[in-house]
Amino acid sequence: MAKTDGSTDSRQPLISIRNVCLSYGNFQALTDVSVDFYQGEMVGLVGDNGAGKTTLIRIISGIIPPTSGEVYFDGERITKFYPKKAIDLGLECIQQTIGICDNLSVGRNYFLGREPTKRFFGVPFLDKKKIRDASAKVVHDFGLRDTVDVDDEIALLSGGEKQTFKIARAVTFRNRVIIMDEPTNHLSVRERAHVNELAVQLKQQGLLVIYITHDIFQIHRIADRIVIMENGRKVTDVPRDAMSAEALEEIIRDGGRTPAKGVKSA
């Protein structure tokens, strides 16, 4: 585990969110959120449904631009928000509901957006052998069924297998940031342990891991820092050792009304 005594502030954050707001019409999804993420740490982003966790990471991964506020990546201000930009910067987001096109083969999904090519007469054609070999290796390294054929439509995989596939895809390309949005939903106990192990390994390799979950007890065991969101605001941002999982859970249950350590105000 990395040191998490709050002295990280001297380093430049890899991702810095400053005073970000996002509204859909009258609905304020994020209100004045400021948070820094550093290289080599695992941050647990926790909160109830509708707290704004997923909205925040959608901004970070370029899917939606913020209404106001600033986002910096490696010290550089991001002005245009689109997923390709985030991917090119080395940011990979494993999202709950999207990321896979059911109609494409496993291999084509693996390389979607960065297809390897071979040129014939200057025209880039898909390098199908590379697509097949590379994706088959990954699929088998991550322990999917042996009967999975990477040329078959990915729709044939089970929910858990698709999730494993998304994680495998995010991990095997060289990245700097991995964002996991509820990565252990739909997973069996053993698969869950495997995913968490993987998250820790990625952090140890020096990546920034942002791990979104409902389960404070699960994330408290592995994260370096816990950020709690509620109603579109950041309510708590503490190093793991500063608070117990129980105290943090109380804050979530309280809807962020008690930022102090589990002391209930009447």
Add this chain to the structure above:
Amino acid sequence: MRQFIGSIVRRHPEGVTISMVVLISLAFAVITQGSWLSVGNMQSLSQLTAVLAIMAFGEAIVIATGEIDISVGSVSGIGALAFLGLAPVVGSGLALLGALACGILIGAMNGVFVALLGLPSLLVTLGTLFLFQGVGYAVTSGFSFAATNSVRQQWIYNAVGNSGVAGVNAGVIWALIVLVVLQLVVFETPVGNRILAVGGDAASSFSRGVNVTKIKFGVFVVSGLLAAFAGVLDAAFIGYADGSFGATMELSAIAAAVLGGCHLTGGRISLIGTLFGAFVLRGIQSFLILLGVQPQWYILVVGLIVVLASLADRTLTRFATKQ
């Protein structure tokens, strides 16, 4: 066994159409006592199929992204009128370019409304269908455009018109060229992979870095271009065109694509199937003509086939994807 058949059906959605082509060809040949299969009928049938297929290929690419283009009938009419209208003035080479440019522009117009502004393609292209039908009537004002004798001497006119190689019409050769190019683009290149991905799940493709707007804009441009080209081929073959040229062709183009195994929900298409789909529709039409049935019945038969084909398609897909 089930898994084996399932995997074949999944990977070759055009299989049903191709077997249908074989069966009805046999039936038609027997019923008409061979005249349906005669060289003459096959030649005119292949030319008609080629024109419809080129239009349907463009339609299939649009369907691949989960959108639809019902303006192709009018676009082919504009292509035909632009070609025949311009050819006597600027020569058939420039006229051809002008006609294709019209198709590209109309396609781009559809693309702007659908891809950039996010309007439903059904409404947008319904609008341009009527709009350019209107333009067609307006520019011809009740008359028709015909190829002059000097135009008929020009080699470009003949290259897209009434010429051929070894008994195969020029239109058929063009359709095969378009088929090969599109087949390679859609199934063998990154752009094609992204076209299919957008149709399968636009939000997921976007999150993987695919420029959904560019892809959707592009397919409408291609559809417009191919519809105009189909119009040129048809006009150059017949030698004249009036304001109603291409009318209701959009129905046949969509039907050919659907029959060929293109899923209207997007992401799954077959261009080879679409070619066979076009052949089935044109084959039925010529069969009805040979039988002496009123041509109006053709539209009824097309409607019936499309409904039955979508039913068969869904049943088969369910069978194939069931674990």
